[in-house]
Amino acid sequence: MNFYNEMHDGAGGVRAHYERYAAWLASSPAERIQRKRAEADLAFRKVGITFAVYGDASDGDGGKERLIPFDIIPRVIPAPEWRDLSAGLRQRVQTLNAFLHDIYHDQEILKAGVIPAEQVLNNAQFRPEMMGVDVVGNIYAHIAGVDVVRAGKGEFYVLEDNLRVPSGVSYMLEDRKMMMRLFPELFSIHKVAPVQHYPDLLLEKLRAVAPKGISDPTVVVLTPGAYNSAYFEHTFLAQQMGVELVEGRDLFVEDDTVYMRTTQGRRRVDVIYRRVDDDFLDPTVFRPDSMLGVRGLLAAYKAGNVTLANAIGTGVADDKSIYPYVPDMVRFYLGEEPKLNNVPTYQCRKPEDLAYTLAHLP
The missing domain is CATH 3.40.50.11290 (Rossmann fold)
Structure with missing residues (x-):
């Protein structure tokens, strides 16, 4: 598989936005890095910043509390690239909210045949109890967790949408706080957008x-x-x-x-x-x-x-069987082309097709 390397380009050189970080990392003694990693683990353990992964019994530790993963190598995203990514995410969440309002009201997208009606109405996450219910501002997904991946050339694709009870933001906030505590000098040589608000x-x-x-x-x-x-x-x-x-x-x-x-x-x-x-x-x-x-x-x-x-019934919009239709939803509700596309190459209409697609990313 052709992975995208965040820090190095195809020729092995350091990408421009990673140059200062790479220079800092190269000048940092390995002993200091190891000591700081141990310090982070100890601090996370003391505060109780843990999570559990249920159903993962491959190592006999299914459901066991684990420390939050912490990596001192950050993912640096340049401001222009972040603006483009943000615009794509806003478009996608706006579309998914329009879809949720539609399927619980007039169901115009189903009448137009953009999505087979049975794909929605027979979905286990579709809640008939929400039919005709008006929610404030027509907002169903107030908080969304959209997973994105890069392909070999660095372009972003949406891996999945999480709209039911998205979780994980606290770990991001605690990671940032820990990074500032352990390596304050990095924040003096980089313009880092704040997240603590x-x-x-x-x-x-x-x-x-x-x-x-x-x-x-x-x-x-x-x-x-x-x-x-x-x-x-x-x-x-x-x-x-x-x-x-x-x-x-x-x-x-x-x-x-x-x-x-x-x-x-x-x-x-x-x-x-x-x-x-x-x-x-x-x-x-x-x-x-x-x-x-x-x-x-x-x-x-x-x-x-x-x-x-989030509203009751949002799960139908992030179901794996609905995921392939999101680009069509963007065109249907907004009259725009998607700024962020689904994973490429293979057209998938069932969850098992999606699994095949992910296994064959370019």
Whole structure:
């Protein structure tokens, strides 16, 4: 397979935007680098910055807590390239939101035959309960995690879209903080775009989609609990945003309104940044055996008294069987050509086709 080397070009030279970093790395004693790696691992372990990968039992450690991976060699993306990538990501997320609104309302894309109707309506992630439900600003995916890869010439392609309960941003933030702590000199010789304001931006966006008429919304982060693989991130984001971290048992619904139990009595909740899958959100509608959700939550949502980020039913837009149609969606909804394309060469219409495509990237 022809991999793209981020730091070196085809002739073995260092790419221009990596030159200063490469010079720093070459001048850094190996002992110092090794010592700093160990320091990072110790700090991550003390703080509890870990994650678990369920179902990976190949080494007998399936579900075991692991330290966040930390690499001192950063991925340097020049500003012009980042602007192009950002524009492509914005276009893609805008398109996926338009698709979600459409399939839960008029279903024009299905009527036009751009996507076979059964591909959507029979999808396990399609939620008929969301038909006709209007969400604030027509935004279904408030937070999106779009995985991108480079091909051999360096062009970006979208590997997959994550719209259900995207996770991982906390690890990026902690990696950046660790890099600044261990190697502050790198930030004096490079103009590095800041990322530490992400929690502030997230809170701003969540408050902006509060139900109509709510001027000072109460935002909470809904977690499945301490045994979830991304629990560190749930606690981290709640703490950084200055909002409450709650479990389903901390919330209740009365008169189609969501409330939180507090030591001062009940308090209305207006926006829920949920890190709980659809199936477990409301046992009166989805899985009746769920202990993670809130009874009556969907009714409150349909009544427009609470906003869920992301919306129920977003999973159909990031399903592997829908992925091949996203470039066509861009053309259908925006009348534009995709700025970012799917992985190239092979046309795939089923998940198993996608797996074949990824195995044969140029």
